[in-house]
Amino acid sequence: MSDELLEVQTQLSFQEDSLQTLNDVVTRQQKDIERLTIEIERLREQFQTMVTMQLEEHEEPPPHY
Template sequence: MQDELLELQTQLSYQEDTIGQLNEVVTRQQRDIERLTEAVAQLKKQFEEMAAEQLESQEELPPPHY
């Protein structure tokens, strides 16, 4: 009985350590996801601004046959 209790305590200790490590990984991944989401939003905004500028510059140029 004593050996079984010791084995259970050992397993519990390893599980707690594993859960802590997994929590660190999940936390780091969430920060990465948030950072990447912000980066994508900024890139989308820049792309939309560039597309609008491109459209404006095309409207100002005379047609090629002039």
């Protein structure tokens, strides 16, 4: 009986360690997702600014045309 209890405790300990490792990975991935989402939004804004500037430059021909 003692050997069986020790085996169960060992398995539980291994599972707890595995769960903590998985939790750490998920937490890190969530931080990465949040950081990348912010970066994508920043790039989207920069792109929109560039497009707007390009459109403004080509709106009217110069007066000598």
